[in-house]
Each structure stands twice: as C-alpha cells, then as structure tokens.
Amino acid sequence: MALRLTAVFCLSVMFVTVRLASEHGVHVVESLFYRQALALPVVLIWVAMAGGLQTIRTRRIRVHASRMMLGLTGMLLNFLSYILLPPAEAATIGFTMPIFGTILSALILREATGIHRWSAVLIGFVGVLVMIRPDAGHFPLQGVAVAIAAALVTASVSLVLRELGRTEAAGVVVFWFTALSMIPLGVAMPFVAQMHDATTWGLLLMIGLFGGIAQLCLTTALRWGPVSVVLPMDYSAIIWTTLLGVAIGEDWPMATTWIGATLIVASGLYIAWREHVRARQSRIGQGRVSPAVPLPD
Template identity: 85%
Template sequence: MTALARPHRPLFAIALRLTAVICLSVMFITVRLASERGVHVVESLFYRQALALPVVALWLMSAGGLATVHTKRIGVHASRMAIGLTGMCLNFLSYILLPPAEAATIGFTMPIFGTILSAVILREATGWHRWGAVALGFVGVLVMIRPDAGHFPIHGVAVAIAGALVTASVSLVLRELGRTEPAGVVVFWFTTLSMIPLGLAMPFVAKNHDLMTWGLLLMIGLFGGIAQLCLTAALRWGPVSVVLPMDYSAIIWTTLLGVAIGENWPLATTWIGAALIVASGLYIAWREHLRARRPVVSSAVPPRG
C-alpha cells in the first residue's frame, strides 16, 4: 500500500490541456505571420526551441535540478529528436502552406496513423472497431480537401499529412522512452539536442528582422514553451482519456485566430470533414481507454494520475 497517492484533479487537468491547445494555436498562427514577414521555417524552429530552453530549465530546477536529466539512452533520445524535429518542421510548414483551420484538421489524423503504425510496427492487435475508425478518418480527409475541387494546394495537403504521420511515429519512440525516462528528461533532451542541427543550419537562413518580426519569434518560443509544460502537467492530474478531447478544440481556436488575421471562414466541407476526423480520433481514444482497463480486476486500484 502506498503512503501517498497523486491527487486526481480532472478539471485542473482539462484546464491545463486547454491552455496548452490555445498556446499551440497561437504559436502556429504566429509561425504563419512570421513566414509572411520573410522568416525561414528553420528560423522559427530555432527560436521555438532556443526560447523554450529557459522554461524547460526552470521546470527542471523546480523538480530536482539538472542532475535529474542523466540518461543512459542518449541514442534513443537522438532518434526521438530527429523524428520529432522533422515532424515539427512539417507541422510548421503545413500552417504556412494551408489555411489554419485545414492545417489543424489534418493534424487531427495523428491518432489514425498511430493506430496503423502500432498495428504494422508493434504488431498490436487491432480489431474492426479501430480499423473502422481509421477508415472514417480518411473519409473525413477526402471530404475536407475534395481533391477534384482544387480548393487547397496539393503539396500543402501532402505536407500536413506527412506531419501527422511523423508525429504519430514520435509516439512510438516516446512509448519506448517512457519505460525508463521521466517526461522532464525526454523534454530536456529533445529541446537540447535539437539545437545542434538547427544551430548548424541557422547561418544559411538567418536574417536581420524588424522589431515586429522579433516579437513574433519571441511569441513562437514563449507560447511553444508554455504549451509544452502544460501538455506534460495535464497528464499529472488527469488520465489521457479525460484530457485528450481538449486537443480537438484547436479547430475552434485556429479558425478564430485565422479569421482575425484575415483568413477566410472555412468551407462547409472543412467542418464536415473535421467532424468525421474528430469522431474517428475520439473513438480510437475510447477504444484505447477500454483496452487499458481490461487487465484491471480490483476496484481498489488508485486513480490514474
């Protein structure tokens, strides 16, 4: 019997996750605005990570100091960095190439690709329920982009789908790292190691910017860092099944922010496709929740935190 159990505060966890989603929406819109002012995507990535480092460092200091980031799995962390940085780059580009609402909606296909990768790579049993949800999600993508209508640049759609696929791949690496590494260690090494390739690339793309553009770059790093901490903290106070639905509110925030910066209101097909994709993702999450509960045979198990 444990002396102390982590408190279960679902409303606080939901608030943290919602804060993270709003911050991410602001970050992605800011990346789009920065690109319109001549900022290269590598610059946005560099400042996103560099300005998040102090936030991560403060977090680590409050949780036991830098000694807690010691790891014997630096190779796995390097792989996570390479895949994660590629996914972040593709996601940034998707918001540059597509209207914000459509970029956010395609990003919601990540759980769909996660299901496929888990079945193909990890050989996890995947029943017809989840395969049906995968099919529904892809129908939603087709309804939204309507390839025959030419509403959106096909290369932008391809980048957004690739971003969702790579981000889903990150979840497989994180699952492996999570067996031995706390969340703070994973975040620290991802942020720190990513500065190596980004720092090497910066001399080839860096430019002088005006004060407004520097302010946008500061916002990218600030809101990205806050989102990263809130995403992690939310899972300390509530299970994934409780906080995950908040992620889908991004379609609301990105749409409103997009309209605020002069983007058109999304087409009706975007909303229909988004509904199908969100339904697919939520159903996959629900099936995962049911699978996770099956081994539990005692009602005395403490709440998940």
C-alpha cells in the first residue's frame, strides 16, 4: 500500500509538472521523450538488480510493440488532459478507467458482466456528468474529451498487459515499453525540440525522475500486495492533484467536482471489489480456496 501511495504521489507530481512545463513552452512530445529517456536508465538498473539483463529476452516483440503504441498514445492523451484541464478534474476523469475496463472486458474478452458492475458503470458516468456539467461550460469540452479518451486507451492497455502478464515478467514489460517508445519519440523530436532555460530543464528532469520512480513502485506494489488492496490507493491522486494544483495557482475544485468524484470513485471501488469476489469464486470453484463465508453472486 505504501509503494502504491508513493507511485500515485509521484505520478501526480509528474502530471502537474507536465502542465508547468507546457506553460514554459515545452511541447508535449518533448515531455514524453524526456519522460521515457530519463526513465530508461532507472528501468535498466532495476532489471539488472532483479534478475539480470538476460531476463529482458522475449519472443513476443510484436505484442510488446502493440502495447508500446497503445501505452504511448495513452500517455500522450493523459499529458494533454492535464495541460487542458485543472489537475483535480483531469485526475478525476482518469478514474473512469476501471469503468471502461469493464466495458472493454465485456465486449472484447466476452467476460460475464452482471447487473452489479453495469450499475457501477452507469453510476460512474453519472459522476462524470455531474462533475463537468456540460451545460455550464466550466471546462473546455476538448479537454474533457481528451481526458475520457485517455481513460479509454489506458483501459485498453490493461487488457494487453493482462495478456502479456501470462508469459512475461513485469520487468520485461516495463523495459520493452520504455525502450521501444524511444523509436517513434526519437523520430518526432527533431521537429519539436528546442532550447530551454535552467528552470524548464529542471521541470523536464522532474518529469523523467518522478515518472520512472512511479513506474517501478506501481509494478513492485502489485508483487507485494493483493490487487484488491493495492489498487484503491490510486484514488489518493485526487488529494495530491488538488493540493499541487492549488500550489501552482489553480482554483480550489468546485462542489460539483467533489460530488462527481465521489460517484466515480465509488463506482471504481465497487468494480474492483466485484473483481475480487469473482476471482475468489473462481479459486473456490477450482478447489484452491475454502469458502469460509458465503460469497455474493
């Protein structure tokens, strides 16, 4: 739990720093490039200490390439959402990722999805509507659309990661995502790269440093704790992004943001709990767990 909280804090700092860097004239592709380039040495050291560099060998490079393109697209959209929206609102819309994950699992993986999770999906979308209040024009619709697209793409990445996780260790997945992403980013950089002052270079260094630490803590947390316990820590991002946003001069979130966030978080937590229940029922069905108490269907 502590590792996941650390990861979420680092991600919040990274996203808010991306917003600050944009205000200093940094192109979003530059932020992406330095995020990955500065994280790559950290990932290599981690892999070398965990099992040696020989462990990065893979026979599924095409799947890793697909994961890279989806992951890079999701990261781009997430960066843009924090540039276009106040940090607290961008983080809150990002919490819809489990909602889209449920929808995609039902449509693509044909997973059985009952009334409980569909109800949670509906409540989550109501929360989005309450927060953004489309009729009031509080937030740019372009930013809202980008944030929702970011959550959708991130949910798609989770499906690919589920497939890769069957054969690949976490270090292998993180390494190939980081390394392969340098190819398209390296091609794009000459068109957007520019000189910056010392303050801006410091912001770019923070993006890479906090992003790399977050990535390692996210992965390690799932090795040391059950998913049902670890993942709810992600919702602490609303606290960090709110405080960081206020610290850089953003307004305190409106009441509708907190109401909408409550509905979205409740929806995500309920979906996570249902996933835990289904996984436990599956283990009981396979004779791997003894049902100490009756489980809801």
